[in-house]
Amino acid sequence: MTAAEVTTGPARPSVDASLDEARKPALREYEDFANLTFQLPALNRLLDLVGISPEQDMVDLGCGTGMVTRALLDRRGVGASGRIYAVDPEPAMLEKASKSLEQGASAAVNWVVGRAEDLDRLVPPVDRVLFCNAIHLVEEKTRGLQAIFESLKPQGRLAFNSAYTKDHRPPESEYFYVAWMRQALRALRQDHPDVQRDPSAPRPLAGTDLMSRDEYLDLARQTGFRVVADEVAQVDMPLESWVDISAYSRFVRSVLPGVPLEWAAEALQEGARRAFRRLGLTSVPRNWFQVVLERP
Numbered sequence: 001m002t003a004a005e006v007t008t009g010p011a012r013p014s015v016d017a018s019l020d021e022a023r024k025p026a027l028r029e030y031e032d033f034a035n036l037t038f039q040l041p042a043l044n045r046l047l048d049l050v051g052i053s054p055e056q057d058m059v060d061l062g063c064g065t066g067m068v069t070r071a072l073l074d075r076r077g078v079g080a081s082g083r084i085y086a087v088d089p090e091p092a093m094l095e096k097a098s099k100s101l102e103q104g105a106s107a108a109v110n111w112v113v114g115r116a117e118d119l120d121r122l123v124p125p126v127d128r129v130l131f132c133n134a135i136h137l138v139e140e141k142t143r144g145l146q147a148i149f150e151s152l153k154p155q156g157r158l159a160f161n162s163a164y165t166k167d168h169r170p171p172e173s174e175y176f177y178v179a180w181m182r183q184a185l186r187a188l189r190q191d192h193p194d195v196q197r198d199p200s201a202p203r204p205l206a207g208t209d210l211m212s213r214d215e216y217l218d219l220a221r222q223t224g225f226r227v228v229a230d231e232v233a234q235v236d237m238p239l240e241s242w243v244d245i246s247a248y249s250r251f252v253r254s255v256l257p258g259v260p261l262e263w264a265a266e267a268l269q270e271g272a273r274r275a276f277r278r279l280g281l282t283s284v285p286r287n288w289f290q291v292v293l294e295r296p
């Protein structure tokens with residue numbers, strides 16, 4: 001199936017380059033766009049593509065702080081007959097997600113600690129699995145997709161998306177990446193003149209460790225899935241999201257290998273601000289790969 005281009009609306013015009021210290025995100029093992037609204041059109045599109053209805057049993061896999069769980073509850077209603085499972089390997093994430101909901105809504109969700117790779121042992125067969133902004137974090141992708149396949153009823157569907165693939169940079173965004181990295185290196189040298197990058201240090205999100213769109217689709221077919229939809233949503237990402245990515249430790253280690261994480265993150269955050277300011281940007285586009293797969 002060929003990829004369709006979906007544009008998710010105009011960029012928010014509000015960003016100038018003046019995020020204050022209080023809003024600086026702390027270093028994390030994942031990026032957290034969940035409090036940013038720029039990605040909601042892409043999420044809503046994915047939910048339209050997979051098809052959501054109140055009687056379905058479903059899983060929000062890698063639920064994080066609960067953005068997708070909230071969207072599912074909004075669509076189905078809290079009193080829907082289908083069961084909803086929110087699954088994440090980090091208990092702290094489940095707690096945050098649960099606390100972000102009204103008590104009645106939280107009680108309507110089954111909160112489950114676990115990984116994609118074990119999903120078939122964690123939940124009974126379900127109609128839908130939503131796996132948003134997390135598949136690139138799965139270390140055993142073959143096992144992960146197999147476990148999701150096994151956890152679906154026949155004609156059950158998996159919807160996933162990712163902004164971390166080999167194809168996530170639209171060509172017209174390259175100039176931003178060049179400016180961002182140049183400004184980040186300048187900021188790093190200003191604050192820490194003696195620090196050196198170590199090219200031999202691990203780079204977990206460098207291009208070679210990411211999967212391409214075609215690789216994901218091939219793996220899905222090998223697992224037994226039928227590809228129902230395969231789109232690239234071009235999402236306009238505001239400065240806040242680049243500052244957020246700059247606090248994502250895997251990304252930070254990949255871009256500035258061997259540099260102490262806090263220093264590297266601060267330099268990347270400052271680099272993003274300076275690049276936006278110098279280039280007069282309000283947003284930068286990024287490709288979000290959105291897929292719906294069905295178990296025959």
Ligand SMILES: C[S@@+](CC[C@H](N)C(=O)[O-])C[C@H]1O[C@@H](n2cnc3c(N)ncnc32)[C@H](O)[C@@H]1O
Pocket residue numbers: 030031032033034061062063064065066067068087088089090093114115116117131132133134137138139
């Ligand atoms: C960037 S957050 C996405 C959260 C949420 N789905 C969203 O879109 O806002 C990624 C989440 O994936 C979880 N995660 C990491 N490895 C995972 C795995 N192997 N299986 C399932 N979830 C995983 C992390 O704990 C984190 O909560």
